[in-house]
Amino acid sequence: MKIWTIAAQKGGVGKTTTTINLAGALVREGARVLLVDLDPHGSLTSYCGLDPDTVEPNVYEVFAAAARDETLNLADVVHRTRLEDLSIAPASGALVTLERRFGMRSGMGLALSRSLHTVAGRYDYCLVDCPPTLGVLVLNALVCCEQLIAPVQTEFLAEQSLDRLLHTLQMIERSRGAPLPYLVVPTMYDRRTRAGTDTLAAIRARRDLVQWDEFIPVDTQFREASRLGEPLTLRQPYARGSVAYQHLLAALRGDHPPELRAVG
Numbered sequence: 001m002k003i004w005t006i007a008a009q010k011g012g013v014g015k016t017t018t019t020i021n022l023a024g025a026l027v028r029e030g031a032r033v034l035l036v037d038l039d040p041h042g043s044l045t046s047y048c049g050l051d052p053d054t055v056e057p058n059v060y061e062v063f064a065a066a067a068r069d070e071t072l073n074l075a076d077v078v079h080r081t082r083l084e085d086l087s088i089a090p091a092s093g094a095l096v097t098l099e100r101r102f103g104m105r106s107g108m109g110l111a112l113s114r115s116l117h118t119v120a121g122r123y124d125y126c127l128v129d130c131p132p133t134l135g136v137l138v139l140n141a142l143v144c145c146e147q148l149i150a151p152v153q154t155e156f157l158a159e160q161s162l163d164r165l166l167h168t169l170q171m172i173e174r175s176r177g178a179p180l181p182y183l184v185v186p187t188m189y190d191r192r193t194r195a196g197t198d199t200l201a202a203i204r205a206r207r208d209l210v211q212w213d214e215f216i217p218v219d220t221q222f223r224e225a226s227r228l229g230e231p232l233t234l235r236q237p238y239a240r241g242s243v244a245y246q247h248l249l250a251a252l253r254g255d256h257p258p259e260l261r262a263v264g
Helices: 015-028 043-047 060-067 093-102 108-117 136-144 158-176 194-205 221-228 240-253
Strands: 002-006 033-037 086-089 125-129 147-153 182-187
Touching (some): 015 033, 015 043, 015 125, 015 147, 015 221, 093 136, 136 158, 158 182, 221 240
Parallel strands (some): 033 086, 147 182
């Protein structure tokens, strides 16, 4: 099972949109995909039709078990979605208390990794959606993953978030004892705006980053797909945004981009 983490230390940059649409593109190809929602706000959980305020069991139990020096079989908190090959370990609002209750306990940084090992044979991919803060949840997601995907919105505050990303990577690499492969993904790009074009140019000018040479465009169809609880990459695979995410998937796997013509 390949584990990819989607993280950025800024909210509203497209982390959940990236997670669900990469998942949809993988499911469209026949892959079995597990989603893990570590964000206490539970946007990914809500996208999948579950209520993060009431859903049980949920991913909080992974960390509660680790605090008891136990490893929870992740299958015990996984829920099916409306898509046959897509499952989710949903978030809970209780995750917001995790740092205060268990953050300093030994072994908490490996709780997710150990739990994921219990279901490794059931899925082809695991995609982990993270909160926009650096803490025990994001640490768990970064320690266990093989690939970090870092969405960066093409707006003026992007430069600061990129500097924070590099600092975080340095800390994680010291913890892992090895480099963490990552890819910066420009998102919400609107070629009609000066802010968008200038920010994308500034991102492209950075030589200290590993970045995708394409971008995720603004596409109003993302909003409609979210309302319906379906990945756009499944609902409308030839929409602009869908084609972009399928190209991103190809880049992450080292494949040639699919021959798709965007419409709309």
